[in-house]
Amino acid sequence: MSTHSTRLAARLMVAPSVILLFVWMIVPLAMTLYYSFRFYRLLTPDRTRWTSFDNYTWFLNSPDFWLAIFNTLALVGGVLVITVVLGTLIALLIDQPVKGQGVLRILVIAPFFVMPPVAASIWENLFMHPQNGLFAAFARGFGAQPILFLENYPMLSVIGIVSWEWLPFATLILLTALQSLSSEQLEAAEMDGAGAVSRFRHIILPHLTRAITVVILIQTIFLLGIFGEIFTTTQGGPGSASTTLPYMIFKQAIAAKDIGRAAAGGIIAVILANIVAYFLMRGIGKNLDA
Amino acid sequence: MARASSPRRMILTTLAAWGVALLIFFPVLWMILTSFKTEASAVANPPELLSASWTLENYAEVWARSDYPRFFWNSVVISIGSTLLGLAVAIPAAWAMAFVPGKRTKDLLMWMLSTKMMPAVAVMIPIYLLFQRLGLFDTKTGLILALMLMNLPIITWMLYTYFKEIPGEILEAARMDGAGLRSEILYVLTPMALPGIASTLLLNVILAWNEAFWTITLTTTKAAPLSAFIASFSAPQGLFYAKLSAASTMAIAPILILGWFSQKQLVRGLTFGAVK
Numbered sequence: 174m175s176t177h178s179t180r181l182a183a184r185l186m187v188a189p190s191v192i193l194l195f196v197w198m199i200v201p202l203a204m205t206l207y208y209s210f211r212f213y214r215l216l217t218p219d220r221t222r223w224t225s226f227d228n229y230t231w232f233l234n235s236p237d238f239w240l241a242i243f244n245t246l247a248l249v250g251g252v253l254v255i256t257v258v259l260g261t262l263i264a265l266l267i268d269q270p271v272k273g274q275g276v277l278r279i280l281v282i283a284p285f286f287v288m289p290p291v292a293a294s295i296w297e298n299l300f301m302h303p304q305n306g307l308f309a310a311f312a313r314g315f316g317a318q319p320i321l322f323l324e325n326y327p328m329l330s331v332i333g334i335v336s337w338e339w340l341p342f343a344t345l346i347l348l349t350a351l352q353s354l355s356s357e358q359l360e361a362a363e364m365d366g367a368g369a370v371s372r373f374r375h376i377i378l379p380h381l382t383r384a385i386t387v388v389i390l391i392q393t394i395f396l397l398g399i400f401g402e403i404f405t406t407t408q409g410g411p412g413s414a415s416t417t418l419p420y421m422i423f424k425q426a427i428a429a430k431d432i433g434r435a436a437a438g439g440i441i442a443v444i445l446a447n448i449v450a451y452f453l454m455r456g457i458g459k460n461l462d463a
Numbered sequence: 464m465a466r467a468s469s470p471r472r473m474i475l476t477t478l479a480a481w482g483v484a485l486l487i488f489f490p491v492l493w494m495i496l497t498s499f500k501t502e503a504s505a506v507a508n509p510p511e512l513l514s515a516s517w518t519l520e521n522y523a524e525v526w527a528r529s530d531y532p533r534f535f536w537n538s539v540v541i542s543i544g545s546t547l548l549g550l551a552v553a554i555p556a557a558w559a560m561a562f563v564p565g566k567r568t569k570d571l572l573m574w575m576l577s578t579k580m581m582p583a584v585a586v587m588i589p590i591y592l593l594f595q596r597l598g599l600f601d602t603k604t605g606l607i608l609a610l611m612l613m614n615l616p617i618i619t620w621m622l623y624t625y626f627k628e629i630p631g632e633i634l635e636a637a638r639m640d641g642a643g644l645r646s647e648i649l650y651v652l653t654p655m656a657l658p659g660i661a662s663t664l665l666l667n668v669i670l671a672w673n674e675a676f677w678t679i680t681l682t683t684t685k686a687a688p689l690s691a692f693i694a695s696f697s698a699p700q701g702l703f704y705a706k707l708s709a710a711s712t713m714a715i716a717p718i719l720i721l722g723w724f725s726q727k728q729l730v731r732g733l734t735f736g737a738v739k
Binding site for chain 2: 179180182183186187190191193197198202208263266267270271272273277279280281282283284285286287288291294295296298300305307309314337340366383384386387388390391393394395400403418419420422423426435436439440442444447449451454457
C-alpha cells in the first residue's frame with residue numbers, strides 16, 4: 174500500500190508536527206547556546222559581551238555542580254525504582270479477585286490528578302511539617318521526636334513526594350499489562366509445580382517487560398525536568414542539599430539574575446538529558462517495537 | 464489474569480488491596496478533610512477527626528479573596544484548547560506513521576520523545592523572551608501553543624500505538640471500494656480510532672491542567688490558570704492550613720472529578736502500546 178502518492182501524502186501529514194517540534198526545540202536551544210557564551214547579567218544589562226567558556230567553567234567548577242548532577246540522577250533513579258517495584262506489587266495485588274476493584278482503582282489513580290504544586294504543599298504542610306504535620310503528631314504519639322524530613326532528609330523527602338505522584342501511572346500501566354496475561358499459562362505452570370516466585374520470574378515478569386519499558390521511558394522524560402516540587406518544598410536546601418541541575422539553573426537565572434551562567438547550565442542539562450536518553454534507548458529501546 | 468481462589472484468600476487480598484489503596488489516597492483525603500475544618504482545628508494536636516469543628520468558611524474566604532472563576536476558566540480554555548490543537552496536528556502524523564511506515568519512522572518517534580527530555584528550566588529564558596517579543600506572554604493563545612508543543616510527542620506516540628492496532632486490511636478494502644484518503648480517514652479510520660483518541664484527549668487534558676512550570680512562568684494575571692492560583696497561596700505559617708487546603712481542593716477538584724468519571728476510558732488508553 175505504498176504507492177508514490179500515498180508516501181507523499183504521508184510525508185505531508187507528518188510534516189507539520191515535525192516542523193513545529195523542530196522549531197520549538199531548535200530556536201530556544203540556539204538562543205540558549207548563544208547566551209551561554211555571553212556575559213549577561215540582568216543587573217547590568219548594558220555590559221553584555223562575549224566571554225568564551227567562562228560561564229561553563231564557572232558552572233563546572235561550582236561546588237554545587239556534581240552534587241546537583243548526583244541529586245538529579247538520584248531523583249530519577251530513586252523514583253523509577255520505587256514506582257516500578259511498588260507499582261508491580263500493587264498491580265499484582267489489585268489484579269487478584271478482590272471486592273470493589275472499580276473503587277480501588279479510583280483511589281489508587283487519585284494522586285495522578287493532583288497538580289505538582291498542590292502535591293508538594295500537601296506533603297510539606299499537612300504531613301512533613303515538624304510542628305503541625307501528621308507525621309510529627311504520630312511521632313509524638315509514640316513519644317518520639319518528630320523527624321525533620323525536609324531539613325535532614327531533603328532529597329529523600331522529595332523522592333518520596335514525586336514517587337507518590339507517579340505511582341498511579343506506573344501501577345495502571347502495569348495493571349493493564351497484567352490483565353492481558355492469560356490465566357491458563359499461569360495455571361499450567363502451577364500444575365507443573367512452579368512456585369509463586371518462579372511463576373513471577375519466568376511468566377509474569379517477562380510479560381511485563383514492555384510495560385516496564387514504557388513506564389521507565391515516559392517517567393524519565395518527566396523526571397529529568399522536575400522543578401516545582403523542589404521549589405515548593407525545600408527550595409534546593411538546606412544549603413544545596415536538594416539542589417538538582419534544573420534547580421541550580423533556576424537559581425542562576427532568577428536569584429543571581431545571571432543569564433549567561435544559567436544558559437551554560439541549560440546546555441549542560443541538555444547534554445545530560447541526551448546521555449541519559451542514549452543509554453535509555455540502548456538499554457531498553459529494543460523492548461519497544463514502536 | 465484474575466483467577467478463582469478460596470474465599471479466605473479473597474478476604475485477605477481484599478483487605479490488603481483496600482489498605483494499600485486507602486494509604487495511597489490518604490493525602491488527598493486528609494487535604495479535603497482539612498479544608499472543612501476551622502484553622503484552629505486544622506492544626507490541633509493531637510490531630511482531630513471526629514472531634515473537629517467543621518466549617519465552610521474556608522471556601523467562602525478563598526472565593527472572596529481571589530478570582531477563582533477566572534483562573535478556572537483559563538485552565539479550562541488552556542487545557543482543552545491545547546489538547547484539541549495537539550490532536551489536530553498529531554492525528555495526521557500518527558496516521559501516516561502507523562499506516563505508511565518508512566525506515567525512519569521509529570527513529571522519528573524516538574526523536575519526538577527526546578525533545579521532551581530537554582528540561583523546561585534550561586530553555587526558560589529564551590522562551591520567556593520570545594513570548595514577550597511575540598506578544599504571547601500572559602495570553603491564553605500563548606499557553607495553548609506552549610502546552611500543545613509540550614505534549615505533542617506524547618499525543619503522537621499514544622495515537623500511533625492505537626492506530627497500529629487497526630488492521631491494515633480494512634483500509635485496503637475501503638480503498639478497493641474507491642475511498643480516497645480523506646474519506647478513508649473520516650469514515651473508516653476515525654470511528655475505529657475514536658476510543659484511542661478519546662483516551663489520548665483525556666490524558667492530555669489532565670497533563671495540561673496539571674502543568675505548573677510554563678503556566679506560572681509565562682503568565683502574570685490575565686491568562687493565569689489554577690496552577691498559578693494555588694502558587695499565589697504562598698507558604699502558610701501554620702495558621703492557614705485550612706484555607707490552603709480549601710484552595711488546593713478547589714484547584715484539583717475539577718480534574719479529579721473528570722478523571723474519576725472517565726477513568727475507564729483513561730485506564731484503557733494508558734498503555735502506550737505496552738500491551739500486545
